[in-house]
Amino acid sequence: MASPVQFRSFNEKYECNDDGNFSFSSTEQKRIEAMLFENYNSLVLEPFESTGDADLSELTILRQKHTAYLLRYLKNCPSSYATLDASRSWMCYWAVNALKILDAEIPADVVQNIIAFLKSCEHPEGGYGGGPGQLAHLAPTYASVMCLVSLQNEEALKSINKETLFKFLKKCKHESGGFYMHEGGEIDMRSAYCALATCEVVGLPLEQISEGVAEWIISCQSYEGGFGGEPYTEAHGGYTFCAVAALVLLNRFRLADMESLLRWTTRRQMKYEGGFQGRTNKLVDGCYSFWQGAIFPLLDGEMEREGRSLEKGLFEARMLEEYILVGCQSIHGGFKDKPDKPVDLYHTCYVLSGLSIAQKYSLARDGKILGGDVNILSEINPVFNVTVTSEQFAKEYFTSH
Ligand SMILES: CC(C)=CCC/C(C)=C/CC/C(C)=C/COP(=O)(O)OP(=O)(O)O
Numbered sequence: 001m002a003s004p005v006q007f008r009s010f011n012e013k014y015e016c017n018d019d020g021n022f023s024f025s026s027t028e029q030k031r032i033e034a035m036l037f038e039n040y041n042s043l044v045l046e047p048f049e050s051t052g053d054a055d056l057s058e059l060t061i062l063r064q065k066h067t068a069y070l071l072r073y074l075k076n077c078p079s080s081y082a083t084l085d086a087s088r089s090w091m092c093y094w095a096v097n098a099l100k101i102l103d104a105e106i107p108a109d110v111v112q113n114i115i116a117f118l119k120s121c122e123h124p125e126g127g128y129g130g131g132p133g134q135l136a137h138l139a140p141t142y143a144s145v146m147c148l149v150s151l152q153n154e155e156a157l158k159s160i161n162k163e164t165l166f167k168f169l170k171k172c173k174h175e176s177g178g179f180y181m182h183e184g185g186e187i188d189m190r191s192a193y194c195a196l197a198t199c200e201v202v203g204l205p206l207e208q209i210s211e212g213v214a215e216w217i218i219s220c221q222s223y224e225g226g227f228g229g230e231p232y233t234e235a236h237g238g239y240t241f242c243a244v245a246a247l248v249l250l251n252r253f254r255l256a257d258m259e260s261l262l263r264w265t266t267r268r269q270m271k272y273e274g275g276f277q278g279r280t281n282k283l284v285d286g287c288y289s290f291w292q293g294a295i296f297p298l299l300d301g302e303m304e305r306e307g308r309s310l311e312k313g314l315f316e317a318r319m320l321e322e323y324i325l326v327g328c329q330s331i332h333g334g335f336k337d338k339p340d341k342p343v344d345l346y347h348t349c350y351v352l353s354g355l356s357i358a359q360k361y362s363l364a365r366d367g368k369i370l371g372g373d374v375n376i377l378s379e380i381n382p383v384f385n386v387t388v389t390s391e392q393f394a395k396e397y398f399t400s401h
């Protein structure tokens with residue numbers, strides 16, 4: 001089992017690992033490994049496992065800082081985010097989901113503002129755009145609906161026009177089995193996942209938009225075992241999450257080549273950093289803590305449902321906790337891709353989502369999580385990436401509305 005102590009001896013490995021290969025990626029890889037090593041050294045840590053209750057105070061999740069950062073951005077986003085004008089509904093989802101995972105209170109006026117803002121993004125003919133008056137598109141539709149679900153608030157759920165939403169989802173269906181991102185737009189794995197997850201979370205009839213989609217998804221499983229965005233493209237964690245979650249929603253997971261999927265996914269966790277890369281020979285990035293990390297509970301859930309035996313959680317959960325708390329947390333609030341990157345809402349959401357998954361597996365394995373019980377995050381449902389309590393609240397609401 002990995003511990004910070006193992007990392008202390010990393011310098012040796014780092015030194016002897018110099019094979020004279022100076023490609024851009026390998027230089028970057030070494031630079032990041034060195035940064036992480038420095039971060040470890042700057043923490044005065046007692047061995048976590050040998051003492052049981054070592055002083056890991058520096059690995060505490062800085063909840064107040066993160067909450068303040070997220071609420072600040074929800075209220076007043078800096079001008080540097082202007083390029084994300086078509087992703088404003090995403091920004092709401094990232095911030096709200098992160099706050100819910102942190103179990104932070106969202107002030108009533110902020111909740112009201114989000115509901116009103118997302119209503120203004122809802123297209124009169126169904127679905128949501130990234131901002132008011134923008135084209136309806138499956139990505140912001142998924143983000144808006146998941147944000148409203150995350151809020152765990154009846155008014156938020158009531159604001160969703162299910163009738164026009166369903167019309168929009170049906171309009172995006174393509175004869176190949178996949179979905180257009182928007183009318184006449186691109187067809188890729190994100191749209192399949194966004195359409196199915198949105199449909200299911202609000203209790204609309206999934207079977208009416210499901211024809212041929214499982215087969216289309218399977219046609220995107222690459223020779224490596226992960227899934228690409230379209231048939232014959234490179235396996236990538238983001239698309240593989242979308243594919244696996246969509247197959248789970250369709251109850252067609254058994255169509256996938258499980259062995260190569262498992263081999264590909266487990267090998268995306270990097271041994272030095274402990275975090276995941278998105279694809280072969282690329283750098284570790286905190287957001288893949290969710291995109292790759294969520295594949296494990298999805299696989300485990302399917303294996304359990306089918307009564308097939310497979311060791312649960314075939315990844316190093318504690319190593320992932322370490323990468324996140326040592327490498328991705330900013331002391332000023334927010335999480336990042338890797339130590340020398342700035343924080344952003346996207347990474348804050350997906351790093352926390354991945355950490356919540358890692359904690360669940362660590363707790364199951366030895367009853368402990370890094371930083372101690374004060375660090376416990378809300379559990380998420382990996383199919384939708386909203387908290388379990390939010391998803392259950394929505395499920396109950398939509399059975400009668
Ligand atoms: C629900 C939804 C919309 C999901 C999106 C899933 C997702 C994150 C897809 C990733 C797409 C992709 C090829 C990124 C590569 O970026 P890069 O080349 O900058 O990163 P890399 O070097 O880590 O591969």
Ligand SMILES: [Zn+2]
Nearest residue numbers: 285286287337
């Ligand atoms: Zn990232």
